[in-house]
Amino acid sequence: MEMSDLPDWDSDWAVDVDWDLVAEEATLGGVPPPATVGVPPPAAVGGPPPAVGGPPPAVGGPPPAVGGPPPAVDFPFPFAPYDIQRQFMSALYDLLESGGVGVFESPTGTGKSLSLICGSLKWLSDWEERRRLQLELALAPPTTTTSAPPTTTSSAPPTTTLAPPPRAQAPDDWVASFVRGKAERERLETLKEEERRRVRREERVAEMRRDPRLRLLSKRKREEDRDIERLMALSKSGDGDDGGGGGGGGGGGGGGGGGGGGGGGGGGGGDAADEELIVDEYESDDEEKAATDRGFDDDDGEDGEEPHVTKIYYCSRTHSQLAQFVRELQRSPYGASTRLVSLGSRQTLCVNAEVRRLRSLQAINERCLELQRNKPRETRAPQEEGCLSDKKRRRRRRGGGAAVSGPCPYRAPSSVWEVSQAALSRPADIEELAALGKRLGGCPYYGGRAALPSAEVVVLPYHTLLNAAARRAAGARLAGQVVVIDEAHNLVDTITDIHSARVTGSQLCCAHSQLTQYLHRYRSRLKAKNVMYIKQILFVLDGLVQTLGGKTGANPNLQTLTSPGTEVRSINDFLFAAQIDNINLFKVHRYCEKSKVGHKLLGFVERYMEQGMGQVASHSSTSSPSTSSLTSFLTSLRTPGSQAIGEAGGGEGGAAGGGEGGAGGGAGGGGGGEATSRSSPLLLVQSFLSGLTNANTDARVVLTREATLAPSTLKLLLLNPAVHFAEVLRECRAVVIAGGTMQPVSELKQQLLLPCGVRPERIVEFSCGHVIPPENILPIILSSGPTGQTFNFTFRNRDSPTLVEEAGVTLVQVCAVCPGGVVCFFPSYELQRTMSHSWQHTGVWQQLSTHKKIFQEPKSAREVDSVLAAYSCSANAGASAGGALLLAVVGGKMSEGINFSDHLGRCVVMVGMPFPNARSPELQEKIAYLTCHVRGEGGRDAGSSLCENLCMKSVNQSIGRAVRHRGDYAAVLLLDHRYRSHGSQLPGWLRGSVVAPPSLAVAITTLRQFFVDRKAASTSSSSC
Structure with missing residues (x-):
């Protein structure tokens, strides 16, 4: 055969590859690819679902996935859900199925966390079930089927076939056949390996849940490993300890004799302890090329790491909110079967007493990394440590780099593995994970990271998810996953603060x-x-x-x-x-x-x-x-x-x-x-x-x-902030942005979603009403005080003695008719101090104290718990005690994340409107940027509406501290005439009940009758 008869490899190779088969392999072979947020959506949310493992379909959509979702999804719930909870879960399920970005608003007290848990985990379980059926179908041995009667004139009878009859092949079709056969074999091997991993993972977790003795066996094995390691260390150091001293002395002498010439002479040649402080050799060009070729940082994960299963990343602002979410999940129908892991910093998860003593996060991180660099031969057994002289022990703990010799005893692979498997066997929050690591003798920080690939739900704070470097360091991979960002009313500001x-x-x-x-x-x-x-x-x-x-x-x-x-x-x-x-x-x-x-x-x-x-x-x-x-x-x-x-x-x-x-x-x-x-x-x-x-x-x-x-x-x-949030949107299958009060949503879309390239039709908005009946809430806009003085607490007018006096007298009358606790919010600490000082000199303070015991927001965050405890006792003391009055600040320590339910918040008073400082250079730059680069809704300037949006977000958050469950009731009093023109930005569940009485007398009468009616209704319901 001549050379000219050979196929043209450069052209024919690509032509005959069956790319449909390659695409099918990609769909079935591993973690589903991300649903790019910016691609065209299905015709409607909840429409035909995408193929399992693939991105959301384009308009027209592909055929439905194997066993697609049922027409009406039945959501497991610990009790009969409210209608708004069922609607929330259905909208959430449709969003996760089709992909995209969802903004979900559910007022506090409506069971938002439970709806998020049951809706998302129902989708995840259905997704995994469809995935499992596809794997079984793909791995099932081929079955013989009877073909249809031939359509040709051949007299041959119907035959039993495994595939269509082979077509006539061109001379070079053997190349395509080879590629097709190889791809099919590799695809089947990948599917088999994935199925084996899934079975092993489920068996491990089931055994840990079923038989606690496995933990004891694991602990014994770990102790045996430590004994062997300690004996090997002792055998290696038997001669080294004796000879090392002489060698060190010789090195020191050499350094002293020849050290006078150079910059290193001061340290001498014997500064072997300084070796760990020397930065390693660095070649930026080679490093950059290696990072590009690798596509992932060496420090971000270990070689051979288990592939990540499809999971839900749930993040919130504080550890207490994350812990509350975990407790809700534990009480849900999915509590016993969900593999959950909580991620946190070393500062919250470290169980090494020597390291925790440092307190500073930077120092803890550095010491942890230092201990990992230490060699096992430097490890000393606890009984050895006790044999050291006090002088040696102090010397070992005194220096910065040598404070703890040897590797961390909690970092042994068997210990970390044990913690990871135990963490997956039962959902645990950060504190429970730390206690688990201490009890099992393994590092909970690295145990959580080791459990991450197998986890179905990952709980992590804002900073870990929204900062790319922190996300990579934690090992979180968002490709094709679902992200739920809760308490996201300040998401734009949070991203801004994290990256400033x-x-x-x-x-x-x-x-x-x-x-x-x-x-x-x-x-x-x-x-x-x-x-x-x-x-x-x-x-x-x-x-x-x-x-x-x-x-x-x-x-x-x-x-x-x-x-x-x-x-x-x-x-x-x-x-x-x-x-x-x-x-x-x-x-x-x-x-x-x-x-x-x-x-x-x-x-x-x-x-x-x-x-x-x-x-x-x-x-x-x-x-x-x-x-x-x-x-x-x-x-x-x-x-x-x-x-x-x-x-x-x-x-x-x-x-x-x-x-x-x-x-x-x-x-x-x-x-x-x-x-x-x-x-x-x-x-x-x-x-x-x-x-x-x-x-x-x-x-x-x-x-x-x-x-x-x-x-x-x-x-x-x-x-x-969109430049740093774009990566999250680009990688994830779906992003859920949830909160009790998300209004105004326009700010979120204009500053974060649309600049990231998210198409408006890919943004799903869901807002539900409150579970409380309308008669349980009384919002009042009060424009004037007892003498008819208009309430206009602008920056220029708010120090007016007349205005301060009017506000004080109004608050006295409110406290006289309101039972339980009254929470009064001020726009700033300065105005709170000004009014409190004035009231103490005019007698208003004494009048307030006759009706309520007065508490003020403390300056130190450490005193918040004690003040809240004292306030709670006074507010719940009964009608004879009169109740309590709490003076707080919008945006301060008590305006967010604190529950003022029932008697703790029978009335919320908002003095003025908390507009930000318009003279702030930072705010002026932000307004100028939005004016130039962001287009507002309805042609309105986005920069000019920034101050208004910031103000009303703060008001809505403060109002949301009260009315926390279906049987709760409260009044909301807004002291400023400007609320009349900003009422449209109040929460939807509150907006329809707003009243604006013409005078204070009418407002107090309305307020008194409200509490009389609520008390009667409460007495009637309790007697039934």
């Missing part, structure tokens, strides 16, 4: 000083690429400090700035002003992440700061001058009267009214000597540098110059 960054002048100076000392000490031991990047970081730090008006060579507490004030710059302008526009910040930030130079620096500072405080003088002959200057610099930052590193960051956040510090601290929050020694300012700078890599239009830099350099700040303000 803030550093102080003291942190910048400290990072520069620490890194300078690090470079001086280890320069001769660092690779050239590391030295180059460290010098670039130092150059960047110097430029950042100069933009604030300071310099890096002096104590920031003593540097006085000549022009205090606030300035906002675009990213490009800021980079030019700092003279770092020629630096590739993408590479610098990647170097910081991959080399972990921030963590290395933390260990370096801890070691030489803690040891150097009392020993630098005695070791001055062997320590470099730079190390001594490091200790001096850090000591100056901790002297009385100076501001500690991280202390200047507290107090950011605050009430919606733009008053004073609120519930959250800034990026550098903490303070005190412990925060100084246990946190790395370079890690904070690293977050700021990451923000500088945003597009020029997506962020701004806010420079706040104080009287001195130390408290002055640089803040990276994110203006376009």
Whole structure:
């Protein structure tokens, strides 16, 4: 055969491949591909479902999946669900089936969490059942079937066939046949392996649930492994401990004799303990290529990790809300069969007492990673540790890097595996998972990560899901999965806050000083690429400090700035002003992440700061001058009267009214000597540098110059949160955004969903009414006080003595007719203090105290629980005690996430409207961005409606603290005439019941009659 007779491989190979077969293999072979949010939807939500494992169909849709969903889904529920709960679950099921984005609004008290659980898990169980049927069908042996009578004139009788008769093949059809046969064999092997994994997974979990003795056997095996490991360590260290001392002494002598010449001479050649503080060799180009080829970070998962099953990621704002969700799931019909895992930080899950003692999250993360790098031969048995002298034990625990020798005893693979399997056997929240790890002797942090691939429900906080780096570090993979974001009324602000960054002048100076000392000490031991990047970081730090008006060579507490004030710059302008526009910040930030130079620096500072405080003088002959200057610099930052590193960051956040510090601290929050020694300012700078890599239009830099350099700040303000949420929408099959009050939804769509490329027809909105009857809620808009003074609590008028007096007298009359507890919200801390102080001098305070015992929102978050407990006792004390009055702040510690049900919140009073501070430079930049880049509904300017939306969201959240269940009742009193024009933005379940009496007298009469009727109805129902 001539060469010309051979097939053309470059052209014919691709032509004859059966791509339908390849597509079928992709559909059946593994985790379903993501349902891209932006693709055209089905004709209607709940229409023909997509093929199992595939994305949502295009218009016209493919044939339904095997055994598609039943026409009317029967949802398992712990009791007969309300109609609105059934509607909620049906809409949720349709959304998960078709894919897309859903905005679900269900008022607090309507069983939203239970509806989310039962609706989503019903879909997941149906999905898995259809998936299992498809696997069985695909793996079933071929059965013989009788073919239809032939249509040709042949006289041959009907035959039993396995396939259609072979068609005439072209000479090169053997290539296509080979490819088709190979693809079919590989497909079957993949399906068989997937089925084997599924069976093994279910058997493991069933055995752990059924037979607790397996845990004991696992624990015994783990103890045997530890005994073997300890014996091997002792046998290896028997000679090493004796010989190591002489070797170390020789190394030290050599270092002393020849160390005078270079930068490393100060440390000597015998500084073997410093090896762990040296950054590894780094080649950015090779690393970048490897990361691109790999498509996933080496640190994000282990090789050979079990493929992820289809799962539901549920996230919420706080650990208490996540724990409440887990408890609801435990009580649901799915509680006994669902594989759930809770993800959290090392700070919440670490069970190693030596590590938990550090308290700082950065220090805990670094120590955990350090213990994993330690070799097993350094492990000592507990009885060995007891044999050490007190002096040796103190020396082992004193330094930064050598505080805990040997690997973490909770990190053994068998221990982690045991925790992961136990976690999957029964749903557990964060605290229960930590207790489980402590009881089983395994790490719950890594146990949760190990259980992640097999979990059906993953519970995690906002930051872990919405931050890409945290998501990868936790091992969460969103491709083809379902994400449920609960309590999402502040989702836009949450994403903005997560990806904004803030550093102080003291942190910048400290990072520069620490890194300078690090470079001086280890320069001769660092690779050239590391030295180059460290010098670039130092150059960047110097430029950042100069933009604030300071310099890096002096104590920031003593540097006085000549022009205090606030300035906002675009990213490009800021980079030019700092003279770092020629630096590739993408590479610098990647170097910081991959080399972990921030963590290395933390260990370096801890070691030489803690040891150097009392020993630098005695070791001055062997320590470099730079190390001594490091200790001096850090000591100056901790002297009385100076501001500690991280202390200047507290107090950011605050009430919606733009008053004073609120519930959250800034990026550098903490303070005190412990925060100084246990946190790395370079890690904070690293977050700021990451923000500088945003597009020029997506962020701004806010420079706040104080009287001195130390408290002055640089803040990276994110203006376009959609750029960071787009990845979640792009990867997931469906995203559910749920909350008790989601109005106004237009803000969510304009700022987050539409800019991400989500088509309007792919956004499903569901809003249900409240379970309470209309007669159980009384919303009143009160426009004037007892003398007819108009309530107009604008920023200009709210300090008016007449207005303050009118509000106080109104509150007295309200407290006189309302039973139980009354919660009064103010727009800001400043207005609360102003009114309280005025009332104490005019006698209003004394009148209030005759009707109710008065409580005020505490300044410290640690006092919230005690104040709430005392308020609850007074509010529930009965009619003879009069009840209680709680003065709180919108956007403060008590306006969200706290339950004021029944007698705790019989009346909610809203004084004024909590508009944000319009003079804030950050708010002005946000308004300008929205005006230029976001199109509002009905042609309205999105920027101009921002303040109004922020205000009404805060009002709706505060109102939602009351009326928590079907039998509850409460009144809502809105003291400001402006609510008349903003009533359309109140919650839908409340809007239809709003009344606006012409005077205070009529309002009090209406209020009194409401409580009389509710008391009578309650007495009547209880007697029945």
